[in-house]
Amino acid sequence: MLKRIAIYCVGFLSIVFIVLGYFWFKEQPERAKAARKLEAFLAEETAQKTALESLGNVNLDLSDLSLAKLEQKLHQPPLRQPGAQDTTGLGWACGVQRCAIWMSFLVPFGQEIPPTATPVALVVTDPLLADFDHVVVGGAYVGETVEEMKKFCQQRGYGVPVGKNRISWDRDWSLLWTDRNGKISFLSFANERMMRDIGAGGENSTGALAGMAK
Secondary structure, eight states: OHHHHHHHHHHHHHHHHHHHHHHHHHHHHHHHHHHHHHHHHHHHHHHHHHHHHHTOSEEEOTTOOOHHHHHHHHOSOSEEEEETTTEEEEEEEEOSSOEEEEEEESSOTTSOOOTTOOOSEEEEEOOTTOOOTTEEETTBOTTSBHHHHHHHHHHTTOOOEEETTEEEOSSSEEEEEEEETTEEEEEEEEEHHHHHHHHHHOGGGHHHHHTOOO
């Protein structure tokens, strides 16, 4: 009797191991794919962190953001990408595909950006592994609290809400942000004056905007 029970137990366990083994090998490609994605993500974040730290402390003045001045502070941009509506995006502190700092210029992709050109938009993100508070843009930085950022802006006479998580930052720029637990994790500045000029110029102003140097 005991021998028969033992045989049944061995048979049952064999079936369990076969089923588990089937699902293990069946899901192995999915696990391997997920592992590759995680590895690529961590490599990208690490690359951005290393590139960001190599820049040292950076303070960008929104009133003086010509490409020539940017390249003095940030060096040549490692990445260039086409943007929406005939713009070119330049990236600094980059991995293979993503950058911690992006700026968009009103120049069609493939054309030379004049050294005096000013970006129409500036984005600063928060790499997962980086201590980011050494990059300051117009007095704001990733990692500070939303309250501190708003207070600083209001002390200068601005900070009027113009949308969700979006305020006027100064005479020309607005600021959009996201935050985690009350601390800023993403900053996006938009040059409202330049965008108004685009609207006033109409569709035929693209050529003039390509050489814009204000």
